[in-house]
Amino acid sequence: MKYLKRAALGVAALSFVAIMYWWVLTRQTSPRQLHSNSSERIMGESSQEHTPLVRPSPGFGVGIVEKTPSQENFLRSADRQRLSILSEIFESKNDNDPRIDRELKVLDAMAKKAFRLKYGELQSEKRNERGTIVFLIGRNLTNQADFDFLCEVLREPPCYSLANCQGDASSVSKEDFHRESGEEVTLAYPQMVALNVLERTLEEDGVNVDRQRMAWGALQCAKDSRSGIVQKKAEELIRDFSGKF
Amino acid sequence: MRVIYTILCFLVPASAFAYTFDNDVPAGVKKQMLDDMAFVTQIQGSGSSGLHQQIFGSVAGANYGKFFENRVTAIGMDSCGSDKAVACVIPYYNPSKMWLTQNYVKFSHPQIARMMVVFHEARHTESKNRNFPHANCPVPFRDANGKDMKSIWTGADLAGEPACDVTPFGSYGSSMIMQKNIQKFCSSCNEKVRMDAGIYADDQFKRVIDAKAIDAIRKDLYTRYHRNPRLR
Numbered sequence: 001m002k003y004l005k006r007a008a009l010g011v012a013a014l015s016f017v018a019i020m021y022w023w024v025l026t027r028q029t030s031p032r033q034l035h036s037n038s039s040e041r042i043m044g045e046s047s048q049e050h051t052p053l054v055r056p057s058p059g060f061g062v063g064i065v066e067k068t069p070s071q072e073n074f075l076r077s078a079d080r081q082r083l084s085i086l087s088e089i090f091e092s093k094n095d096n097d098p099r100i101d102r103e104l105k106v107l108d109a110m111a112k113k114a115f116r117l118k119y120g121e122l123q124s125e126k127r128n129e130r131g132t133i134v135f136l137i138g139r140n141l142t143n144q145a146d147f148d149f150l151c152e153v154l155r156e157p158p159c160y161s162l163a164n165c166q167g168d169a170s171s172v173s174k175e176d177f178h179r180e181s182g183e184e185v186t187l188a189y190p191q192m193v194a195l196n197v198l199e200r201t202l203e204e205d206g207v208n209v210d211r212q213r214m215a216w217g218a219l220q221c222a223k224d225s226r227s228g229i230v231q232k233k234a235e236e237l238i239r240d241f242s243g244k245f
Numbered sequence: 246m247r248v249i250y251t252i253l254c255f256l257v258p259a260s261a262f263a264y265t266f267d268n269d270v271p272a273g274v275k276k277q278m279l280d281d282m283a284f285v286t287q288i289q290g291s292g293s294s295g296l297h298q299q300i301f302g303s304v305a306g307a308n309y310g311k312f313f314e315n316r317v318t319a320i321g322m323d324s325c326g327s328d329k330a331v332a333c334v335i336p337y338y339n340p341s342k343m344w345l346t347q348n349y350v351k352f353s354h355p356q357i358a359r360m361m362v363v364f365h366e367a368r369h370t371e372s373k374n375r376n377f378p379h380a381n382c383p384v385p386f387r388d389a390n391g392k393d394m395k396s397i398w399t400g401a402d403l404a405g406e407p408a409c410d411v412t413p414f415g416s417y418g419s420s421m422i423m424q425k426n427i428q429k430f431c432s433s434c435n436e437k438v439r440m441d442a443g444i445y446a447d448d449q450f451k452r453v454i455d456a457k458a459i460d461a462i463r464k465d466l467y468t469r470y471h472r473n474p475r476l477r
Contacts, residue, residue, distance in 0.1 A: 095356035096284050101435045128353045135437050162352040185448050186354050192444055
């Protein structure tokens with residue numbers, strides 16, 4: 001009996017070790033563990049290390065990217081780190097990552113420029129990723145370049161399918177109609193985020209009038225959108241805020 | 246006996262969720278679903294609206310988890326009859342099974358939108374409520390600007406199609422109530438998630454067409470002073 005008890009305890013101990021090993025292994029691959037030291041690595045805005053900026057993909061708002069002096073044609077270390085965090089978040093598909101409200105909350109002009117370039121690199125079908133960048137820049141609207149970016153987003157051609165924005169020949173049945181509601185928003189997600197950001201700016205009372213004028217100007221970019229949901233929302237906002245301008 | 250019980254406790258891993266996955270669910274889809282459910286079931290809230298209390302209880306991850314697990318016992322893979330579908334329920338085949346498609350991971354939806362679809366479909370499992378069938382949209386079916394609501398894919402009018410709800414407790418209503426409460430009360434959600442919840446909720450609200458249902462949701466979730474009359 002004594003030996004049986006000892007054997008049982010031994011098996012229990014081995015099982016515990018095996019389970020702990022499995023738990024540690026799975027935690028190591030969890031996307032939520034990847035950011036453990038990122039907050040320490042985000043340093044100040046000046047850095048000795050730079051890498052060349054990636055050129056934006058053709059067709060996207062090249063006119064918005066200002067020409068800069070040669071010494072500024074490199075990403076700062078802090079911006080590379082921010083972009084790295086952003087990529088991790090995109091990879092994990094965890095929109096509720098706390099770094100969105102922390103390391104990525106405040107973006108200065110150089111950081112916003114880096115994010116605009118990242119936006120241009122993303123495939124059109126990456127609706128959530130593109131909309132996330134619009135949201136992050138939209139939280140830091142300070143100058144005309146920011147509103148020009150929103151205007152550019154609002155003027156993008158509609159995305160007709162999450163599989164292929166150019167559209168596909170797949171058939172659609174009446175069964176699909178009840179799924180449209182959410183998908184229509186996703187297809188226009190970057191634009192809906194831009195409109196949401198402009199709406200919040202226009203709703204502000206007693207603050208920067210110039211900012212609101214720039215927001216009003218950017219809003220006009222959506223009124224002729226070929227995306228029905230974008231056009232409808234823009235019309236609603238223009239109607240609601242026209243008394244201010 | 247006590248020792249054997251102790252051993253069994255160590256040997257049998259505690260299952261995080263009560264539903265099972267079919268063997269043919271790809272690892273990537275399963276992981277995404279588990280990650281998304283982990284996000285939802287860890288939500289913490291600072292309050293909740295009356296309609297939310299009736300459907301889910303307070304804004305709390307445990308309540309969302311219980312809501313889902315009380316309705317869905319298994320998850321499998323299916324095309325759901327469309328290359329655009331993300332998830333579906335086939336009540337006549339298995340009323341408590343949810344089917345996912347590859348689009349669950351392929352399509353770039355915000356996370357809150359994926360959960361909205363999942364919880365919308367979970368409502369359709371309720372046999373005792375006739376699976377909350379959709380109502381036919383009204384004829385004519387117009388938006389706030391007076392324009393006909395049309396299919397984004399075919400351009401056909403949605404008037405008369407079964408793509409609306411006449412109760413706040415249906416699939417559109419309950420999922421938008423959940424989303425709107427997350428926007429207003431989720432204390433563990435970041436700004437992006439709360440914004441997304443609001444955008445999708447306001448859009449889903451357009452599919453609720455009964456005047457009493459609209460009024461009930463308006464009073465429950467929207468301020469009296471909202472500049473948009475539908476949201477007042």
